Amino acid sequence: MGRVVLVTGVSLDLGGRFARRIAADPTVGRVIGVDVVPPPGDLGPVGFVRADIRNPVIAKVIAGQEVDTVVHLSVQPGVGRSSGGRSTTKEHNVIGTMQLLAACQKAPGLERLVVRSSADVYGSSSRDPAMFTEDMDGKRLPRSGFAKDVLEVESYVRGFARRRPDVAVTMLRPAALLGRREESPLTHYFRLPVVPTPLGYDARLQFLHEDDFLDALVHAAVDGVHGTFNVAGAGVLMLSQALRRLGRPTVPVPGFLLDGLGSALKQAGVPVPSRELTSYLTFGRGLDTTRMRTMLGFTPAHTTEEAFADFARWVSPGLLPLPRQATATQGAPIETEVGLG
Template sequence: MGKVVLVTGVARQLGGRFVRRIQRDPEVDRVVAVDAVRPEHHLGGADFVQADIRQPTIARVLAESGADTVVHLDVTGTPLGGGRPSLKETNVIGTMQLLGACQKSPNIRRLVVKSSTNVYGSASRDPAVFTESTPPKSLPSGGFAKDTVEVEGYVRGFARRRPDVAVCVLRFANILGPAADSPLASYFALPVLPTVFGYDPRLQFVHEDDVIDVLRIGAHEPRRGTLNSGTFNIAGDGVLLLSQCSRRLGRPTVPLLLPAVTWAGSLMRTLGMSDFSPEQIRLLTHGRVVATDQMRETLGFTPKYSTAETFADFVRSRGPGLLPPETVARAVDRIAALPVPGSGHVPAHGAD
């Protein structure tokens, strides 16, 4: 008999894509797709079960499905409805309920959890590159970043209690692509990008196609010479500066002092324009770069898209910005050449 795979978070585009893809694998006999909301997209031949993972009923769903593999994708920073409180409950309480159900199930052999490089936070004293074992200089204090820290803590506890289960935690960099639905994608969709004056952070992206491929690797038995259990950073090669992103989008930036950016972020959240959270402001101030050696050497995965190629595909899907890229480039260069008050130095900026 083949594998029975239970997938959470299938009402989102990423979850729906993974469900449609994993059921085509010859090793998979059945896919059980779970979400509290009925998806608007099709799920192929998967069996959809409408269930809220925050409720104890998920244990019955798991038991009745006979699943031996669980892929937990219902950990996200963008609510489908209900706002931030409901999202936090799904991320944290939902994960606790799901892990409790997995702990009781004698059938479970593999658990794959979608996490985020947000667990490292973003701070001025951060190392140039985070590895999977690098502790954050300051733990995230709220939002999705704090959720992911809590989720990973519960997953580590589960792994200790069920050493017979192969547990794979995938820490994704910012996911972008034509169907990307994330706070950062919403930020890049703004007609004008507010930035923190004097900072040009380094950013990493991972393409949604690569996300699907690496989730498949985590859900299957490892190939010879690889080990698909453990914690892995997942990101495309290279980095982009925020100024380079604005050039390629053709969108002008408005450099603001940090208090003004914080105020603007609060206003945009209130108006529903973008989830410009404090953690995203820290990312757009200090940036974040992670090492992906373990992804390649241990997990055996090489992304098809680099960070730059991922962003280029995202830009193509969104259409041109307000201004031609060359006009934005000249404006960004002039802004970047301005001295930072009181610092005595010129902010760094990158050329395409």
């Protein structure tokens, strides 16, 4: 009959696309999508159940549908969801995960759990290592926002894994996602007509193409590999290079003023970097993906540079001339600018 897969967060683009893709896998018999609101588009062969994972009724859905694989994708930074404020987003991310895990705890037929986490769990600071392995902690852990949510989510998932050693639990920590459809505070930042940047810093950034993340999720759900895995494209890109490739003029701003500017502009309805995003844009972050390749058995099709190039194709060009060519090697991007020798 094939696997029975339950996917949370199918009203969001990532969840809906994943549900349709996993439904096409020959090892999967049925896919049930769950969310608080109906998806905006057709899910094809995916069955939809309108349910709130913050409600214990989710346990009845898992038991009634005889689910053996749960893929939890509704942990989100809030972008793309209906308005409700930061408190609603946190409640959905943290309380929703707690209730979902409680339901999974009671499901004797459950065999696999895949959870979308984020590389934001590492935070960003000047004392961080060049590359984070999955066993490392950040020197300054996040204290607010989505990054703090995923820290809490991961702690609950680890507790579940200890209580249910019979379940293969996979946590994926993707680097910053980029692509045509991806919406996040970072993609909104890259679309600003004039971009504030941290004065005196040029962060090393690592990206993951949205299609590669979908492939990684399918791979984890089908193969059932237990563990926590960084997922990122090879190589890095400097913040200054990324903005030049978008043709965006920049305004260097001291860090403490950038936070204050963000608060003022946010009240005016202008999308600006949050405090956690400001730290990332200041200090950057690198992910060691050895475990992804060797244990998870997955390699992204796009490098960091290729993921950004594809994203740039769908972004309206900025006010400045674009580089004539841009090539990069692992960890050492090089580019030639128009008008320079």
